[in-house]
Amino acid sequence: MSAPALSADDSGLYCAAGDFHIDPWRPVKRAIITHAHGDHARPGSDAYLCAEPGRLPLVLRVGDRVQTLAYGQQLTINDARVSLHPAGHVLGSAQVRVEVGGDVWVVSGDYKRQADPTCDPFEIVSCRVFISESTFGLPVYRWEPSGFVMNELVDWWQNNADAGRPSIVLSYVMGKTQRIMASLASLVDCEGRLFAHGALQKMNEAYRASSVYLPTAPNPLEVGDGYDFSKAIILAPPSVAGTPWMGRFKRGVTARASGWMRVRGRRRRLALDRGFVLSDHADWPGLLCTIFETKAERVVLTHGNSTVLARYLSERGLPAEALTLDRWGEQEEQE
């Protein structure tokens, strides 16, 4: 076997044949970005490449040196053939297929197998080596169908509204927020009752400009003093927890939507009233079935519980290893 198509160097995952990095954590010459979350898309590189639907969110993150590739379209970079395939994580999220001398590697980036109205669904790409995320690589992480969770969220909102209490949902700026907005709009009429914190507005606009339908959600600070939020639902980034911004919503009830909410201790640590288990990552069964469906002969795990999943797969006869990519070692995935 010749040199591996991809290997870790001090900037991240590197393809020597193509001379490019995937999701580098410091500036490089050429970066392929799986999606525009902060821990995957860092500014400062000379050139960026991402999937076509993810262009606007990525421009918000790294500026306009962004080239795009349609899903499935092939591009030759030096001695490597590259194509991007939907990962179902957030708008424009992509798996990176790298072929060097007939050897096929796929880098999953972050992915999920559940339905999401704001992005293309995950697509299985066969490969010899699969580099998979493993954020939720423990069997306690199993998701309910998103429709079920969204109905719970609507019930919660309704009960709060009946009690005259504003509902505040803390959700990640890109992806989760828009997924909740689009899902809410498909279940109930949100007109005049849905608001989004100012820090979410730019990303919402980027989604709308990318032809994703989102309901109207004005900034609650711009609807005039004395507005009655008692029946409203307000989306906000997790960083607002405990800040004076929250004080505006008298008797507000706070929830967070994240895969981490599956575990009570976390919800209680954050002093939340409610946690909704809604994740943009694959759960344990999702990781296992994806890994087996790729028919990979070798699996490399990154992020989260990588050592656990690697050991489990190895014990089941599939060669697997954990790879620490982040310079911070194990850092917890935000979502």
Added chain:
Amino acid sequence: MKRFTRLFIRLDETNKTTDKLAALIDYFSAAPPRDAAWAVTYLTGKRPRSPVNAAQVRAWVQSAANIPEWLFTESYDAVGDLAETVSLLLPEPGMGSSLSLSDWIETRLLALAGEADESVKRQTLLAWWAELDRPGRFVLTKLITGAWRVGVSQRLVTRALAETLAVDKDVIAHRLMGSWQPDDSFYAMLSSADTTDTDISKPYPFYLAYSLDQEPRALGDHRQWLVEWKWDGIRGQVIKRQGKVSIWSRGEELVTERFPEIRRAAGRLPDGTVLDGEILAWSHDKDGGVMPFGHLQRRIGRKTVGKKLLEEVPVTFMAYDMLESQGEDIRRLPLDRRRDLLEQLLGGESADQALRLSPVVTANCWQTLDSKRQESRDLHVEGFVLKHRNSPYGVGRRRGDWWKWKVEPYSVDGVLLYAQRGSGRRASLYTDYTFGIWQGDKLVPFAKAYSGLNDEEIREVDRFVRRNTVEKFGPVRSVPPELVMELHFEGIRRSTRHKSGLAVRFPRIARWRRDKSADQADSLSTIIALLPASERD
């Protein structure tokens, strides 16, 4: 079971005491008395013996979920709660059960406890899990394994019952003491207008002191305060009624059989007497007196006590208050008056070795008292308790008329060596630490501590541990010796079971010494110097 499960979810969903109280009141208002009685039994930690143990639960869930043992352990470390881990790992849940809580407990759990065949137990529990929905499974497993961690104190349960039944909460607290049967008469028992108790062993709720958080001078004239040593033993109540002696520990455990010396001595008390005090290991030698707490620990775990142990570790009951005299509840009398009655009862020559009167410490000013307090360690006591001479005997912990004025804790700077993930709301964060101190040029593990840091500091240490892990040993990680913390603890003794040769009591983190590097941490020799003179070599 569904109603109780809903109660649990409501309690778990909120951090606010008022919301928890409302959830409890709603539950008690709707639940049949028998269910409510069982709910109180479990929520206040008095559950009956469990039909299966935690190891069995783990093993059966591993096989049902088809995962290896190590993966169960990894899952548990991330979740931090056994019952929750179980509910998350079991295969797809069922529809739920319409059986009531008391039916579940009486016809199922208690019956299973009597089952001898382990495979029957296994099949039964698996079938129950299959029947229940996920919250139901979680609650069932909690009933079996204990540790609710839902932020409900006995005091809150008492308040909710008091409000539901419109009975004074001190009365409820008293009626909930001791042993009562969870049955249909529960509400009647709690709200009965008849105040004479039929249960002759029933103890009174304990009154507890707050730690003094100000200068004692702020308490005013020292003569208004009765000063006693703060004994380091087990808080207890000795009851003599109708010829029968009952000894209760503060954990509301009946421990009469474990302390035959005290039982014998209390047998000579007049009927209708209740004393509050401390069970202590006590040497009757010429230079005797209270023995360090470690000795008493040898007596605590035993239901019955052998002759040898009785000789090696005799105990005494150090009485410091009287709650019932000649069958009358005298808790409303001022302390001075109760103390007079206690002295009449126990003073004088005839006192039994195993039943003593806690001496009063006298001094002419606060300053003299403070210097006497410094002798605490040599006397094996923890400092002083200050009680206002006019104070009635209350219920629970209240600020104002009883204070603990403890001796300053020992203090040592240790270096973080190992970290392990916590449980409950600290699940998946590295919050349980092992600290080392210098022995020559080596750091030896010295104490484990987990409380004392604020949330932000905990997150910072968590990040440090994740980024700097040197080695993993199961759930434990070793880190480079860099972080120095000031540790406080109450007692120290020689131990052959600890690597450092020392064991400390109640170690906790006082603060993070960011100003110190590892080489500035303390060494074993400085700690050995803290030992009582007789134990230094």
